[in-house]
Amino acid sequence: xxxxxxxxxxxLGQWFDSRLPLLSLAHHLxxxxxxxxxxxxxxxxxxxxxxxxxxxxxxxVLAMHYVAHADLAFESVEHIMRDVxxxxxIRYFHANGSSMFFLAVYVHIFRxxxxxxxxxxxxxxxxxxxxxxxxxxATAFMGYVLPWGQMSFWAATVxxxxxxxxxxxxxxxxxxxxxxxxxxxPTLTRFYSLHYLLPFLIFALVVLHIWALHIPGNxxxxxxxxxxxxxDTVPFxxxxxxxxxxxxxxxxxxxxGFVFFAPNILSHPDNYIKANQMVTPTHIVPEWYLLPFYAIxxxxxxxxxxxxxxxxxxxxxxxxxxxxxxKVRSAVFRPLYKVFFWILVIDVIVLxxxxxxxxxxxxxLIGRTATIYYFAHFVLIMPILGFKEKTxxxxxxxxxxxxxxxxxxxxxx
Amino acid sequence: MLKxxxxxxxxxxxxxxxIVSANNSVAAEDLDLLKNKxxxxxxxxxxxRASLRRGYQVYNEVCSGCHSMKLLSYRNLSEKGGPEFSxxxxxxxxxxxxxxxxxxxxxxxxxxxxxxxxxxxKPYPNVQAAEAANGGAYPPDMSVLAKAxxxxxxxxxxxxxxxxxxxxxxxxxxxxxxxxxxxxxxxKMPNVLFDGLLDYxxxxxxxxxxxxKDITTFLTWASEPSxxxxxxxxxxxxxxxxxxxxxxxxxxxxxxxxxESK
Amino acid sequence: xxxxxxILVTIxxxxxxxxxxxxxxxxxxxxxxxxxxxxTERRYFLYTASYALGAVAVGTAVWPLIDQMxxxxxxxxxxxxxxxxxxxxxxxTITVLWRGKPIFIRRRTQEEISNAQNVNLNELxxxxxxxxxxxxxxxxxxxxxxxxxxxxxxxDKGDFGGWFxxxxxxxxxxSGRIRKGPAPTNLEIPKYEFVDNNTIKIG
Numbered sequence: 001x002x003x004x005x006x007x008x009x010x011x012l013g014q015w016f017d018s019r020l021p022l023l024s025l026a027h028h029l030x031x032x033x034x035x036x037x038x039x040x041x042x043x044x045x046x047x048x049x050x051x052x053x054x055x056x057x058x059x060x061v062l063a064m065h066y067v068a069h070a071d072l073a074f075e076s077v078e079h080i081m082r083d084v085x086x087x088x089x090i091r092y093f094h095a096n097g098s099s100m101f102f103l104a105v106y107v108h109i110f111r112x113x114x115x116x117x118x119x120x121x122x123x124x125x126x127x128x129x130x131x132x133x134x135x136x137x138a139t140a141f142m143g144y145v146l147p148w149g150q151m152s153f154w155a156a157t158v159x160x161x162x163x164x165x166x167x168x169x170x171x172x173x174x175x176x177x178x179x180x181x182x183x184x185x186p187t188l189t190r191f192y193s194l195h196y197l198l199p200f201l202i203f204a205l206v207v208l209h210i211w212a213l214h215i216p217g218n219x220x221x222x223x224x225x226x227x228x229x230x231x232d233t234v235p236f237x238x239x240x241x242x243x244x245x246x247x248x249x250x251x252x253x254x255x256x257g258f259v260f261f262a263p264n265i266l267s268h269p270d271n272y273i274k275a276n277q278m279v280t281p282t283h284i285v286p287e288w289y290l291l292p293f294y295a296i297x298x299x300x301x302x303x304x305x306x307x308x309x310x311x312x313x314x315x316x317x318x319x320x321x322x323x324x325x326x327k328v329r330s331a332v333f334r335p336l337y338k339v340f341f342w343i344l345v346i347d348v349i350v351l352x353x354x355x356x357x358x359x360x361x362x363x364x365l366i367g368r369t370a371t372i373y374y375f376a377h378f379v380l381i382m383p384i385l386g387f388k389e390k391t392x393x394x395x396x397x398x399x400x401x402x403x404x405x406x407x408x409x410x411x412x413x
Numbered sequence: 414m415l416k417x418x419x420x421x422x423x424x425x426x427x428x429x430x431x432i433v434s435a436n437n438s439v440a441a442e443d444l445d446l447l448k449n450k451x452x453x454x455x456x457x458x459x460x461x462r463a464s465l466r467r468g469y470q471v472y473n474e475v476c477s478g479c480h481s482m483k484l485l486s487y488r489n490l491s492e493k494g495g496p497e498f499s500x501x502x503x504x505x506x507x508x509x510x511x512x513x514x515x516x517x518x519x520x521x522x523x524x525x526x527x528x529x530x531x532x533x534x535k536p537y538p539n540v541q542a543a544e545a546a547n548g549g550a551y552p553p554d555m556s557v558l559a560k561a562x563x564x565x566x567x568x569x570x571x572x573x574x575x576x577x578x579x580x581x582x583x584x585x586x587x588x589x590x591x592x593x594x595x596x597x598x599x600x601k602m603p604n605v606l607f608d609g610l611l612d613y614x615x616x617x618x619x620x621x622x623x624x625x626k627d628i629t630t631f632l633t634w635a636s637e638p639s640x641x642x643x644x645x646x647x648x649x650x651x652x653x654x655x656x657x658x659x660x661x662x663x664x665x666x667x668x669x670x671x672x673e674s675k
Numbered sequence: 676x677x678x679x680x681x682i683l684v685t686i687x688x689x690x691x692x693x694x695x696x697x698x699x700x701x702x703x704x705x706x707x708x709x710x711x712x713x714x715t716e717r718r719y720f721l722y723t724a725s726y727a728l729g730a731v732a733v734g735t736a737v738w739p740l741i742d743q744m745x746x747x748x749x750x751x752x753x754x755x756x757x758x759x760x761x762x763x764x765x766x767x768t769i770t771v772l773w774r775g776k777p778i779f780i781r782r783r784t785q786e787e788i789s790n791a792q793n794v795n796l797n798e799l800x801x802x803x804x805x806x807x808x809x810x811x812x813x814x815x816x817x818x819x820x821x822x823x824x825x826x827x828x829x830x831d832k833g834d835f836g837g838w839f840x841x842x843x844x845x846x847x848x849x850s851g852r853i854r855k856g857p858a859p860t861n862l863e864i865p866k867y868e869f870v871d872n873n874t875i876k877i878g
Contacts, residue, residue, distance in 0.1 A: 082489070082639075085739070090743060239672065261456055269560060650735075
């Protein structure tokens with residue numbers, strides 16, 4: 001990236017910037033050269049940043065009223081819903097906001113899968129992204145425990161019990177996690193503390209994620225490198241900033257639809273029953289965004305095996321930059337990979353659906369097949385495709401007109 | 414571009430709802446519940462105030478003997494969006510109950526008449542007493558019952574109207590009743606609604622169906638007192654966001670027209 | 676709050692509609708003339724409108740986040756307290772909690788009442804007649820929070836037969852008025868009323 005050294009206009013600005021280059025940073029962010037052919041799938045990074053900040057703000061506000069004790073947690077949430085000014089709004093926004101956060105992150109990840117964003121030289125961005133995703137899941141899991149409903153309690157019991165599968169030290173680890181002989185108030189208070197902490201770790205990783213991105217710059221739908229910044233890119237502000245803002249507004253309309261008109265549709269009714277150690281719900285299910293991993297966990301008949309395979313399904317994504325051997329970055333020019341991409345999308349949706357069903361009979365069979373296919377996609381299909389696939393010819397540059405209507409080159413779509 | 418946007422919106426909406434419908438249709442039998450057209454359903458749903466008041470009367474005279482609603486306060490009865498009894502009426506309702514308070518300066522607990530700030534009085538002091546008095550089954554607290562069951566309003570309505578004689582050969586234990594709509598068809602709560610059971614204050618005929626409707630409306634409000642405010646504000650927010658999106662879109666087009674022409 | 680929002684939104688919606696229509700009108704006019712002249716006026720209409728709408732959106736979103744820190748409904752419900760005063764003998768004070776603060780209710784003796792009434796107003800830092808501080812002469816109801824820095828004064832102490840604040844040495848008389856010491860004003864009289872002869876409702 002070629003940028004002349006920025007010199008602030010005022011003397012005070014120069015004095016400050018030479019000591020802490022915040023003004024230079026702001027200037028860089030404002031003028032950051034962005035490929036001009038980015039489509040709307042690229043707006044989800046900005047949407048995710050907004051989601052993170054919105055969740056932190058609504059979360060801090062909720063923390064002013066929530067009480068993290070087994071005897072009072074459920075009632076304190078109802079106190080927020082009924083007595084606190086706009087408490088219902090802030091609570092519903094935080095709960096549905098987390099679902100929207102995951103929706104956005106899945107779109108963002110699948111965008112990366114389709115357009116080869118993880119490929120060299122962007123491997124570190126991808127790995128940091130995976131770490132952010134893992135932290136997001138941990139945060140969401142702990143957050144769901146806080147209302148201390150039936151699902152909160154029993155999901156906590158099931159997931160913490162997974163660690164007992166570790167040989168020799170498993171049971172000690174579980175007792176250490178619980179702070180007792182079962183999930184209880186000590187578990188709740190420590191989950192509360194960590195739930196408050198983790199988002200700030202996520203924030204730090206997001207800063208690194210964006211920093212790592214700004215070294216090579218964004219990739220683009222066509223997947224070819226920028227040849228001439230003056231022709232191929234536009235300054236981030238206002239062109240891309242306003243586009244991100246527009247996408248954010250649409251995203252907020254959908255969020256508002258859930259928050260105001262169907263605030264409980266994405267959660268489970270059982271979580272409005274206060275946690276009861278004596279009564280297990282008929283079907284323990286996590287929130288929808290964790291369902292694919294839940295399906296994979298239960299596909300394996302062995303307890304330790306299930307845990308290992310579930311974590312493997314997550315960590316295998318980290319190796320994607322090396323598993324994908326194709327020299328071509330974007331799926332736009334990879335007709336075979338395109339097909340397998342969409343099959344993967346369907347596979348993940350199927351896994352999610354199976355995660356909500358009891359793991360028996362036909363559901364279990366489908367769940368197992370989908371799990372095997374999931375691994376096959378990354379371990380078998382991706383490496384082989386790289387060698388065997390016949391890709392279509394790439395355009396010369398982003399700005400040069402191309403006859404193929406598939407590639408959007410000259411308009412902001 | 415608009416088409417792509419619509420595709421994005423469809424994906425953003427449909428994926429979670431597919432998962433959710435899988436999530437929620439986890440009941441062993443998908444019992445066909447009795448459906449009623451509720452005034453609070455839909456995007457612009459509101460509560461029928463008269464029905465809420467009758468529903469409170471049903472709760473007070475029929476249900477409160479076994480079921481607590483300990484998350485509600487008497488002042489909620491006069492707050493906006495609910496039965497909206499006058500403040501005087503709510504005060505009198507509260508005062509008609511005896512509330513335990515204390516300790517006094519002698520260190521003893523004492524009873525006094527209820528105030529607006531008090532929570533609804535419970536029929537039993539704790540869960541164990543409730544179970545002991547009801548054959549081992551705890552009559553659930555109904556503060557959020559309508560949200561704690563799938564399709565809560567129709568579920569409650571169906572249970573109340575679902576009592577009938579068990580079919581041939583169906584085994585029922587002592588103190589258990591047959592209900593068409595509960596999972597497993599076994600319920601420990603007896604049928605409590607009968608035609609003419611109480612005299613509605615507003616003169617409406619107290620049929621079983623009417624009482625079931627009114628108590629369901631009341632319980633839905635009790636679970637979601639902010640429903641009306643939520644719908645009202647939601648409508649304004651989404652309308653405003655649509656206008657904002659439109660204006661920002663125009664700005665976007667205007668901005669990028671410079672790039673197109675390069 | 677909600678009616679004003681309806682009006683605001685309607686006005687802005689109409690404004691936007693007007694701007695859009697005028698933009699369409701002007702763009703048609705310009706299309707008929709030469710395209711060279713940069714139509715900056717239209718552009719600024721649009722951008723200004725966007726910023727204005729955006730600012731309102733941000734303000735609307737921020738308000739609930741601020742308002743949630745205001746006293747909630749359950750706290751406001753405890754805004755009044757009723758006190759039974761039937762068991763208080765003359766010369767005795769009880770202290771009750773109201774809105775998180777101590778309230779002194781004293782049944783004054785005849786001597787205390789006359790002492791309070793006979794004070795020359797010129798001697799007082801915060802001149803106030805005793806009759807203006809009580810509803811029934813026998814009953815003194817006041818907030819037990821020293822007006823200096825908020826400590827709770829001790830009863831039946833001090834040089835004026837009333838209260839003494841140990842924190843910085845303020846003396847209050849039998850009407851709760853500041854007589855000596857750093858406190859600037861008399862002990863505050865809360866809003867109260869006699870529901871009947873045996874009950875006071877505070878707040």
